[in-house]
Amino acid sequence: MAAGRGKIACRHVRYPKQSLQQVLPAFRGFSCVAGYTRPRRLKTSLQSGTAKKFPSGCKPAVLLILGIIFALTPSKAGAQIKSNPGAVNLSATLNSSVTIKAAPGAVTFALIRNGVATGSVPVSITTSWVVPVLFGNVTEYAYFTSPASALTDGGGDNIPSGSVAGSFNGGAYTAFTGTSPFAAGSSITLFNQFILIFFNTSATRTDSLSLQISTTGLNLPAGTYTGVLHIQAQAN
Amino acid sequence: MRFSKKSLIVVPALIVAMAFVPASQAQVNSNTANINLTATLGESVTVVATPAAPITFALIPNGTVNGSANVSVTTSWALAKTRTSVKLYAYFASVNALTDGTGDNIPTTNVTGSVNGTAAAPFTTAGPFGANGMMVFNQAIGAAGTFNFAHGPDTIGLAINTTGLALPAATYTGVLNIQAQAL
Numbered sequence: 001m002a003a004g005r006g007k008i009a010c011r012h013v014r015y016p017k018q019s020l021q022q023v024l025p026a027f028r029g030f031s032c033v034a035g036y037t038r039p040r041r042l043k044t045s046l047q048s049g050t051a052k053k054f055p056s057g058c059k060p061a062v063l064l065i066l067g068i069i070f071a072l073t074p075s076k077a078g079a080q081i082k083s084n085p086g087a088v089n090l091s092a093t094l095n096s097s098v099t100i101k102a103a104p105g106a107v108t109f110a111l112i113r114n115g116v117a118t119g120s121v122p123v124s125i126t127t128s129w130v131v132p133v134l135f136g137n138v139t140e141y142a143y144f145t146s147p148a149s150a151l152t153d154g155g156g157d158n159i160p161s162g163s164v165a166g167s168f169n170g171g172a173y174t175a176f177t178g179t180s181p182f183a184a185g186s187s188i189t190l191f192n193q194f195i196l197i198f199f200n201t202s203a204t205r206t207d208s209l210s211l212q213i214s215t216t217g218l219n220l221p222a223g224t225y226t227g228v229l230h231i232q233a234q235a236n
Numbered sequence: 237m238r239f240s241k242k243s244l245i246v247v248p249a250l251i252v253a254m255a256f257v258p259a260s261q262a263q264v265n266s267n268t269a270n271i272n273l274t275a276t277l278g279e280s281v282t283v284v285a286t287p288a289a290p291i292t293f294a295l296i297p298n299g300t301v302n303g304s305a306n307v308s309v310t311t312s313w314a315l316a317k318t319r320t321s322v323k324l325y326a327y328f329a330s331v332n333a334l335t336d337g338t339g340d341n342i343p344t345t346n347v348t349g350s351v352n353g354t355a356a357a358p359f360t361t362a363g364p365f366g367a368n369g370m371m372v373f374n375q376a377i378g379a380a381g382t383f384n385f386a387h388g389p390d391t392i393g394l395a396i397n398t399t400g401l402a403l404p405a406a407t408y409t410g411v412l413n414i415q416a417q418a419l
Contacts, residue, residue, distance in 0.1 A: 098266035109275035221383030
């Protein structure tokens with residue numbers, strides 16, 4: 001940067017021929033910076049030997065004038081000098097999380113011999129997520145681990161997941177026969193929420209899930225059948 | 237100029253494409269919320285008999301007449317696996333099956349039933365519900381699927397024999413009860 005400054009300065013200053021030899025020391029001091037190119041006009045004048053020496057009393061005055069000129073002459077690069085970049089490593093971790101709370105934790109059914117029974121209460125599901133992504137999806141599933149036996153009496157008599165249905169937020173009842181990342185053939189997808197940065201990468205929602213069991217065609221013996229419905233979400 | 241036009245198309249397209257390309261990231265699974273389900277199927281035996289309208293008999297002074305229609309009975313049950321049989325009975329509450337209400341009666345011995353077209357028999361067999369009945373069926377259960385089952389329809393053809401009763405002309409009414417029992 002300093003080299004460029006000297007070069008431009010020389011290009012724009014008109015020097016009297018008789019003063020070049022006196023000026024030379026100042027230029028030499030300036031040209032010591034790497035990359036300095038001596039102006040062609042200056043070189044010619046010095047080689048010709050025609051320049052006259054300044055009177056000794058004028059030397060400080062000339063230097064002062066030149067100093068003022070250098071100071072006032074606009075420079076392309078100005079005074080900007082950039083240092084090397086200093087790297088500071090930053091590490092900020094926002095853990096991804098998806099949390100589900102469901103209540104009540106138990107639902108009962110008064111089954112009939114050959115028909116449909118509705119669960120005692122709907123399940124309220126609260127889903128919260130913090131997902132540090134630009135965009136993606138949060139998908140929630142309800143599922144049984146086994147399609148063949150969503151509920152069982154423990155004596156070999158089972159209610160398959162296909163005979164259990166769920167109604168999400170009052171929608172139509174759907175049998176647990178779908179596929180999810182957690183169970184194949186015994187799931188239903190509750191919702192698929194699109195996530196967009198700044199809008200809902202962190203959010204909470206509450207939904208309801210009503211359940212029904214159909215004993216039609218099952219020929220179940222009288223008894224108590226128990227099972228566990230799992231609710232789980234996945235962000236991706 | 238050509239470059240500028242291309243840029244107007246390409247640059248926004250790239251921005252849109254970048255916006256919809258999912259970032260490479262791992263899946264995050266939530267905790268699992270568990271809902272315990274308990275479904276109870278209680279024991280039950282249900283009998284449905286038709287017709288709902290009364291079965292009528294056009295009696296004759298001394299002979300046998302059939303009822304206006306057969307009784308049709310469907311018996312269904314859901315039973316615990318500890319049960320071994322289901323029995324269906326048809327019976328009258330007393331020895332007098334029908335009465336005119338003034339002391340003139342038709343006893344159960346003069347009323348017969350034919351189950352599913354078999355030979356008719358009087359309602360004089362003792363059962364869990366009295367001494368004036370007959371067994372319609374005795375179904376053993378135990379195999380898979382038999383604990384929750386519907387039997388029938390079974391038919392009972394009724395007949396009244398007035399022979400020897402010397403009944404006065406009148407209207408005689410009575411109630412035939414049909415009931416099942418699981419053992």
